Amino acid sequence: MRFAFRRLAVAALTVAIASVSTACGSDSQTTDHASVLDVGAYSTQRPDSGFDDRSSRSRGMLVESLRLGERVVFGSEVAPEFSAGHGGKVLATGSGFRNADGVSAAAMEPFNPLAAFISNAQDTPYIGEYHKHYELSVALVAFPDDQTAANAAAAMEREDFGANGSNVPVPLADHPTALSHWRPGTPNLGSWMAFKSVVIAVYVEGVQANLDQLAGFVSKTYQQQMPKLESYTPTSPDQLSMLRMDRDNLLTRLVKTDDAIPDQRSFAVYSARGFAGLGADPTTAARDYDAQGVQAIAVSDNKYLYKLNDAAASKSFTNYLAGDSTVSKYIPIAGVPGTVDVMCFKATQPNPTIVGARRFRCLIPYDGVVAEVFSDQESDVRQLAAAQYLLLKDAG
Incomplete structure (x- = not known):
């Protein structure tokens, strides 16, 4: 199962208002709320920010990878055959x-990659074992400079090409610098192209071995992807950490x-588009x-x-959020008293x-933010929501 953040299903709810008595004193609000x-x-x-206060190459690689993830093309932007998002993933880790x-990884690591992100899309949200399907994977890998990226693209294509003696090159007229190949008779094609200091790696799979169709998908992917990288300003390698x-x-x-350990799934900050790209319908979510x-x-x-x-x-x-209806089909329950x-x-x-506890859910708006918390226990989700409510009010 691929990891993906998904918007959860709910219907709108008006929560009953409970009156809370307030004692005198300049800091009585926090005390009285906490007592109720x-x-x-x-x-x-409020937790501390130690996770950001020290130099860390692994954190820098994560942040730079998420910057790439903001710019990766959605499958639905390429063709309707790839309308179902299957999430994205950071490929860069502190250990490799x-x-x-x-x-x-073996082919590109000699070229000192700085960050990497891959996104996947298919024709349906759920794929059965014997289901023939369309699939599109687009990976973006950042390198220290343009020439290094070009060399890395050639190395990755060369290694993949040599994995099977039946592979043959596939030229793309619209993208002459792209290095592509397929194995005749198989319904997939791989392609690698350097765009400035980033390698775009594309893998496409179809339901039949139609080379014209596969090559067309790859060309369209490059056409959609390159403009999105125009706004990308790479972080200097010496500033990554x-x-x-x-x-x-x-x-x-x-x-x-x-634990406050930077991690794409459990402790990170996303742009709106980057977060949308992790879901089943990224184009709609981003909009x-x-x-x-x-x-x-x-x-x-x-x-x-x-x-x-x-x-x-x-x-x-x-x-x-309260009215966004998807898989879980949430229904309103009583909110947090007080x-x-x-x-x-x-x-x-x-x-x-969805990965993790998602049976119960609360939404906590405050000023210019909205917190969303989850738990598998009803009493626990209310306690967590209450704590989150107080923290937002006190943190300002």
Whole structure:
């Protein structure tokens, strides 16, 4: 199963307002709320930013990889055969690079890659064992300079070409610098091309061995991908370890429930487009995030924090999240006693595409942000939401 963030299904809910008595004193608000709201064992203290305060090459590689992920083409932007997003993945780790479709760690690592991200799309959200399908993988790998990228592209293509003696070159008239090949009679094609200091690696699979169709898909992918890389300014290799992950201090506004270790799945900050690219319908999600004014999304264990343009946008986006219907089909349940705006929900069915606890969910809007928290236990999700509510209010 590929990892993917997905928007969760819910219907709109108006939460009953509970009155809270307030004592006198300049700092009484926090004390009184804490005495009323049940936060269980959760801390309402703002976590520190130690994860960003020290030099770290592995963190820098993650941040730079996510920058590439903001710019990777969506399959649905290439052709309707690739309309179902199957998520994206950072290939760069502190201990090396992961292999993936079209990407060989052994072939590229001698060229000092700095970051890498791969995105996958297919024709259906769920693929059966014997289902013939369309698949498109697009990987972006950053290198120190243009010539190194060109050399790395040739090395990756050469290694893949040599893996099977039946492979033959495939020239692309629209992209003469692309290095492509296929094995006649097989319904797939691989291609590698350097664009400035980034290698674009494309792997496409069809339902039949139609070379013209496969080559057409690859050419269209390059046509869509290159303009998206025009805005990419590479980070200098000597500055990579200084890249901060959380410039807006979003992660420190989320309740601490796990170790603060930078990780694409459990502790990271995404752009709106980068986050949309992790889901089943990235084109629609990116459009909706833009329309709603979403500027960034922080992911921390079983919590998200969405940064919006202003308080009005956060209220509007809360309603958007509450009405976004997908796999889990959430229904409203009682919110957090003692709060006005917190909404909570229960899933009516499991979502097999989601990693982690997702049975219960609460939305907590505050000023220009919206927090979204999850748990598999109803009492626990309310305690977590209460703690998150207090932290947002106290952190300001």
